[in-house]
Each structure stands twice: as C-alpha cells, then as structure tokens.
Amino acid sequence: MYRSRRRPLPVVALLLVSLSVLAGCTNAPPPPLVESTSSAPTSEPPPTEPAQPKVVVAGIDELSGGFNPHALADQSPVTDALSELMLPSAFVPGPDGKQVLNDTLLKSAEVVGDADEFTVRYRIRTGAGWSDGAPIAAEDFVYLWEQMRDRSGVVNPVGYRMISDVESRQGGKTVLVTFDQPYPGWKSLFDHLLPAHLLKDAPGGWTDTLDKGYPASGGPFAIRRFDLDRGEVVLMRNERFWGKPAKSDRIVLRAADRSANLNALRSGKVQMGMFTVDGRTMDALRDLDEQVSLTTLPRPVTSTLLLRRTSPQLSDVRVRRAVLAALDRNALVRKGTGGGPAQQLRAHSQVLAPSQPGYSPTEPAGEFPDSPRPQRVERLLKEAGYQHTGGSWVRDGAPLNLVIAAQFEDESYEDVANAVAEQLAAQDIQATVITPEGDELYRTMLPADPETRGSPDAAEVDLAVAPRPVGPDPASTMASQWGCPGVDPETGRTAAFNMTGFCDRLLQPTIEAATTGETSFEKASARVEPALWSSAVALPLYQEAQVLAVRREISGVEDGPGFAGPFSSAGDWVGAPGESYDW
Template sequence: MLLVAVLAALAGCTAQPPPQPAPAPAPAPRTEPTRIVVGVDALGAGFNPHLLAHQSPVTTAVAALVLPSVFRPDATGTLRLDRTIATSAEVVSTAPFTVSYELNVTASWSSNAPIAAEDFVYLVEQMRSQPGVADAAGYRLITDVRSRAGGKAVDVVFSEPYPQWQQLFSQLLPASILKDAPGSWTGALANGLPVSGGPFRVASVDRARGEVVLARNDLYWDTPATLDQILLRRLDPNTLAEGLRVGDVHVALPAADPAVRQAVAGIVPAVRTQNAPQPTVTELGLRGDAGPLADPRVRQAIGAMVDREAVRAAVAPDALPADAFGLAPSQPGYAPSAPPGAPARPDPATAEQLLTSVGYTRSADGGWVRNGQPLRLVIGAAAERSDDLRVAELVAAQLEAAGVRTSLVAPPAAELFGQSSVTPTPPSTTASPTPTPTAPARAAGPEPTPSVNAPGPTPSPASSPTPTSASTASPVPGAGGVRVDVLVQPRTVGGDLGTELSSDFGCPRATAAVADPPPTPTGFCFPALQPLLDSLLTGPANPQLAATVERVLWAQVPALPLFQPVTLVVSTPTSDAATGIGPGPLRTGPATGAQRWTAPVT
C-alpha cells in the first residue's frame, strides 16, 4: 500500500504539457485606396494660383481642393461664404472702409497651425509687392490688416471703398511655413503645396512620371473627402483614349484639341465630352515702357501685322476667339470691342503708314530700319507652356514676313512674367512641357509648323526670313539678359471686371506700405487712363465706362488678345455616375466638388 501511495504521488508531480496558443487571426486582406485617375496633358510650371506663371488647369484643380477660401463660387458662379473657413464676413465701417472676418475656430492647416490672421497678412503683402501676380488691384487698396481673438478674427481696412471685397482672400497660403522659406512665393510652390487647408492634400508631385497625387486630408475638420486619392496623370491623346477605354483612366481634362476629340471618338461605350473654358485669355503683351514698342504707333503697327485668327486656328482651333481686354468670350455680357480694322485685324497698308510716320523705311531686303538700325523684337514664351511657344513661333514668322526682325527666347515662366530682363534661352524643340527633375518631389508637411496667313506679301521660301536664335537677341545694358518686347502670356479672367482691368493695365502707385510697387509684366502705364480704371475699381458696375476703357486700350495696344483656352472634360458612363463631373464655375473648374466624388463601380 505504501508503494502504491508513493507511485500515485509521483504521478501527480509529473509536468503537464503547456497549453497551446490559440491560432493567430488571419491578416485582413489589404485594400487598395479608393481613387479616381484624371488624365491631363501638362502639369504646369507650379502651384501658386496667384502667379501668372503658374496658371494651368492642374493648378486650378489643386487650389480648389487644397487651399482655403473665404468665399467660393457656387454652381452658378455666385460667390458664397465658405463657413468651413469663416463664420461671417461683413462691412463694418465705410469711413474708413473696413471689412471684418470671423474665422472658424476649428479651421487649421494640416501642420496643425490655425488658419488665421497671419495668412491674410501674408497674402496681402505678397500680392502688393511681388511681380507677376494676378488680380492685385484690390489688395493694393488695403492699408491695414488687424488681428483679434488670437488671430481668429480679422479687420481689413481699405483706402477706398471696394465693392468687390468678396473677391479677396481666396486660396489663402500658409504663412507659418512660407513667410521664412527661401523663395517662398515662387520656389517653395513650384513642386506642390506644403500643407493643406482643404479636404485634400498634395501627397506628391512626380514630374518625371507626370503625376500629381492628391490624398484625403485626414486632419480636415469638416466633412472628409469620400475618395482616398485623386491621381492627376500626364498622358498623350492616344494613351489617354486607351486608358479611358480599358478603365485605367476615369476622367480626362486635356486642352480641347481636334487630336484629342478624334482619339476618344471611337471609345465604346461612348464617352461624354464637355467644354470647360479656362479662367485665362492668351494674349500678346507688348512692352510699353522701353524699347521700340514704347511708341504706341509701333504697337499699333505690330497689331496690324499679326493675323490673330490664323494663330488661334493653328495653335488652339477649339479655343474661343478673344476680341476684348476685359471680359472673356465665355463670360456673360461679353461682346467683342475690337475695331473693324487695325490693330485688331491684319492691315499691311496701315502698318506701313504707321511705321513710316515714326521714321522707319524699307531696306533693300524688305526689312524695316530707322537710323540704320533694323526694327528687331524679342519674342518670349514660357518654356513650360507648349502652346505659348507655338504662338511665339507663328507670330515671329508673321512679323518676319512683314519685315520685322525677331528673336525667340523661352525662359522659365516665373522669370518671363516677373523680371524686366530674362536669360536668352532659346526654345527647345525637345523639351517636355514641364520640368522633369530626376527624382519625384514630395510635398512637405505632416504627411507625406503649321502654315499661317501672314499679312502682306509673302516672300518666296528661298528668301523668306526666319526668326533668329536667342543668342542674337538685343541685350539689356548692364542687366545680364535680354528685354522681351512681345510676351505670350495668360491674362486671368472670371473675377470682377474693374479689378482685372486695373490689375492688368493700370499704373501701380507707391504707398506707405510699398514704396516701389512692381509694374505689370509689360510695364504698360498710361496715366490718362488711370482715373477711368480707378472709377471701375472702386465704384459700381458701369458698362459705359468699361466700353470707354476698351476703346482707349485698343488705341494704346498694351496687348493683343488672342483666345480663351478650353479644357475638354471627358468622362465615361461609369465615371459620370461616380463624379457627376461638369465644366464647373469658371474660376474653380471641373474639379469643383471633387471631395464628394466616389470610386467608380467596375
């Protein structure tokens, strides 16, 4: 019995096998982000919506989805207070004219800095002092920006009543990041936007691949975007059409062009195409402050030599012909203001009369000379703007055929529209539409030769003059560059008429805040016109006064309007159901409301 008891005790001390762990749960299947791929034909030169150099459909789309605005256009284009940014905005005094803004206390940048008074101050300071900006006239009236409530209330004081004050403080930029960044106004925004104040953020810009990725801003304080991503991808017409056909591309926003229309025409099921006019007019800016075009009679003669319709037909046949300095062809109330003949229409006889009146004569080879010097013009187009380069080449050919010697330069857009002299870089026939760094640029922040009907007699091919290379362009003494006499440039449209006319053709005045304001890209200033522009800027709408301004501008010819570019909005039946995409308001374009887009059902 004792032996049995001992054996039983030993059996009870024997180690038991350890319990087996429960099987690990199977990993959840990895889900791909919901996204829409948007085909485009160019990325543009940069992403600052306030710079002429950065105007492009991609910049318009990105700014609408990433940058905060106090007022935004509704579906009809009427400005409405965006309460995600400001809970109120109203005129609180008329002497001096003062507007008070109460900002949404929850509105903040994705860096966690509040959207606040310092962002208002930064935009005002830059718009008044930087060259090459768009629609600066209203900001020049501001004399003071006062912060209250820890920066969440702002009082803006004006020197004059400004009825169109709701146009201001659209697409605010993050002062906390940009104010101390080297080259902040231009350089820091060349490859993206560092932080977001909207439903999407710029996750990456890869110029080598031709892609911009917008990702949902997870720090957005209001209703979040439905999609995880919107991918903007640069594609040629045939690749674009194939992508739409197989479903790799959902929406396309290329420039309206017969090649694109033909490429997408055979897709089954049929795609929908809509025209979306862009908020710019392409024009020839004629330098009025120096050089041969300082004399308005020479500007008029150049206008009489250029066949604007032939240029438009060759470069942008689907664009809208522009024959006014103020409203764009797509805007309500637009009417051509161009006179029946020169300088709006080609007229070789008028051109000859005008040049003769200022002392030019024809040389033995048919060129125009004065005091032994040929009439030579430097024509500039931005290297990143392929259509502008084509315009420059065609205009140069027309002027050469009419006896004007030309040189072509293609500097970066920011240089062309922001400096009085530029590097004499010749146009490159092999350059891509946008710069192509060797590595993708990631945004900072908490998350990652067509024939042209030239006016006048056309020389035979053997004797026809051609534009000279940039190396022969006339230098600017002491400047280390060349002065551009004719600029192919965008003019912004879609806002207040008085503001745009004053910004584009007015004489910026020195103020206590800005002692030396930058001129317009062409340097044009006609003091006799200024009182009329001031009345349009600070007074009620006056169609008769606007018509008078148009007549003066056609007499002075600070520019030659060419055309309003048009974006082609292409969508499949599936993407239509997911996005409801359309042309959108002129200033914000087809991507307006993309935070409500859903992923197409395949």
C-alpha cells in the same frame, strides 16, 4: 506574511486524500475525457481580405514645378486643380457663378458698418486647420496680403494693394481687414490661402517652396506623394479636414502625352481626364461614344499678344499698329489652339473673357483684321520714319528688330510666338523669339520701370505671348492689367508696371472710380476699352479651355460653377477600388 501563504497547505492535502478515498468506494465510471479547446472546431467565419481603397485616377497633360495659384508664372490647369483641392478660400463661386461665402472655412464675413474706414470682418471656424495640425488663422490672411501687395508677377493684385491693415483678433480666428478706400470687390480677395507658418520664414518661401505642391492642406485631400520624374501626384484623404470627409481615399494625377492619355481613358486605366486637346484629339475623344462624357471647360485666362509701349522700338503707336497689321490672327489662333475647343472662344475684348457674364466684343470693326495688310504695314512704318531697304525696315541706320518672349516650356505660347515671328518676317520685320523662365519673364522683364531702360531687363522684350488672367471682379482686373502703377508715399518709388507698361493718366481716374464703386464697371469699360484698342498694346487671341472627360464608373464629378472647375467637387467623387499606395 510569508507564513500566512503556507498555512492553508495542510487543509488542501487533507481534502485531496478524502476525495481519493471516496473515488475508490464508488462504482461510477470515470468522467469522460474532454478535448483541449485548442483542437475544438471553430464556428467563426474565415478572415476576409481588407477592402480596397476607393481611388480616382485622373489623366493630365503635364506636371511641371510651380504651383502658386497667385503667381503668373505658375498658372496652369494642374495649379488650378491642386489649389481647389487643398487651399481654402474665403469666397467661392455659387451655382450662378457669383461669389458666395465659403461656410466650410468661415462663420461669417461682412463689412463693418460703424467703422471709420472701409473694414471687413472675417470670422474663421474654430475647427478650421491645416493638415499638419496648425490652425487656419489671421496670419494666413496677413501673409497673402503682404505678398500680393509687394511682389510683381502676381495675379490681379489691385484689391490687396488697397488694404492698409490686417489685424488679428480672438486668437487669430477673427480677422479685420481695413482698406484705404471703399472696395466693393472685396469678396474676390483671400482666395486660396497659403499656410503662412510654413512659408513666411522658409528660404524662397513664396517662389520656391511651392514648386512641388503644398506643404500642408486645408482641404479634403493632402499630398501623399509627388513625383515630377514619373509625372504623378498621389493625394490622400485629409483626415484632419474639419469639413465633410472625402468619399474616395485617393486621387492620383498622372501626366502623359495626348496619345497615351487617350489610350488610358479608352482602356479604363484612368477614370477621368482634364486635357488641353487639339482638333484631332477631340475627334478621337468623341469616337469613344458612350464610354465617356465630354465637357469643354473655359479657363480664367485669355491668351494674348502683348506689345510693350515702354520698349524703345515700340514706343511709337504707328509701329505697334504696323506690327498688328502684319499678322494673320486666324492663323495664330489655330496655332495656339490646335483646332481644339478653345478655337471657338475667340477673344475680342481687353478686359472680359468670352465665357464671362457681360462679355461682348469691344474691338473696333475693321481696325484689327484677321489677315495681314501689307500696304498698311508699309504706310505706317514710313510714317514712323522707317525706310525699306535691303529686305528690312531701317530707321536712323538701325533695323527694326523685335524680341518676342514666351514662357519656357509652355508649348502653345511658344508656338504662337514662333508664328508671330514668321509672319513679321514675311513683311520684312525682323524678330527673335526668346523663352525665359516664367519667374524671370513676369517678375522682372515685363513689369520693368521704363525709366530704367538702360538695364537689360527693361529693354529685352518688345512683345510677349502671355496669359491675361480674369477674375470675379472685372473692375479689379481692369485696374490690375491697365492701371498706372502706384507710388510709395514714403519712398517715392514707383511700383511694378503692368505687363505692357501701359499708363494713361487721363484714364486713371475712371479706372479707380470703377474699382471703388463710384462708377459702374460697364460705364468705365465703355471709356477704357476704346483707348486700349487705339493704343495697340494688346491683341487678345482666345480664351484657354480644357476638355473634361469622365468614364461611367466614377460618380460625383461636377463641372464646377464659374471658374471653380471639377476639382472643387473632388470631395464627392466616388472612385473604383484600386491600388492602396501605402508608401
């Protein structure tokens, strides 16, 4: 082979000699010189700068740890926003606020007609998956069911506790959910699914892993950067989202105080904001005129003063009524709302919130006045065996000294709790305010079993200023917040109580009948509401609300049907060119 490569060389040499002779015998001029292509002018256009990503910067009030949408301790507007962006739900609010199938996640969901027990079949779309590549599957349904069934301090768990089994079929893409009893409110379940494959075996998965957002997303955006110190969350388009791609590349949430948020909105440093505002800030927002559009958005939470009848000092209904008679309710509402839009959402019902369909006041006329009634305080406490001596109310040698709890670092709840203490002190009822962490308050203190009164947790809290969540199925809300605790048939142990320790065995069949559909919610509520008011276990104050402010340079922002909120439409937001955040 080596020789075969060298054999043509003589032929090439002969050809070169021939060409040289012919060139010497012609009068033709030599060929012109040709310039190297490296120096030739180019007709290509000059390089252009890469397009800047579309970014929406949203101002928020605060950014603190804890974003589990199913935990009472983590309820906040930011939790609402992030869960709508990244955690898929089986059903979502439709244009009229009623629950409709989320056809981005599910192909179908229906009651199985020929099953022996009440069973619902969910069929998950094949392409539905988490941002880390894992499929959204039956294990995510199982995980949420198990957590909501067994834990205290969760939001409206009754429907989950009616489930007897959750089965996986067809490689996890079909889920069969079996209930102990018929449950017409089943469409309210399995909202904001969590990535079970990342949480179920993680230490503190339910309580701690969600302190800094979500480890994976099943929505149009995913967390790119989370900085509690700077008060900033950067969300990027989730390229693995199987649904319609988001129109903007980034959403940035920036936390600041009211003044800074207002200035940033005025200058355009933020294009939209979701703020809890007082009256003064609301006036300043209105002064922006046509620069921004403003919308008041009620949240699915009623701020409520709870009176725990499982507390030794408040076990007598006359004492609870005396406490309520000592209060200036109007002042408490002003304190909690700061004169902002929520002040117009005064609550006068124990189950429904003012913005919910079907809401009407159920409070007995004149029974719970808005201003203090000292004479009634005195009469009720004396009937309960107290004597007024030395500037305090005393029974059996012990003064009436109440402990009021408000969640740590929740400004509005703390303000209301301090105002309650001051108003009680004006009627010579001693009170102390404590501010435990949310997990401690909602998981151990408030739902404590009254039979364990010797434990510190059970006796520590007499009153609490707390959120009372509402949901799309009011019968489930009523059962979760006012129903008696269940009893484990295998162990005989009582499940966690509701936050006031309320349990009326005569009312319980009515509450259960509404949950199973044997009677209507309206009929059941007509019996339950008067009993709750008579028991003086809760004083609703106002439905919480935020203001949505949107500048003109951003498009696609919708209020959101029901309680979905504007972040449910974030995939359609179109922001302005902005920072790339390539880190």
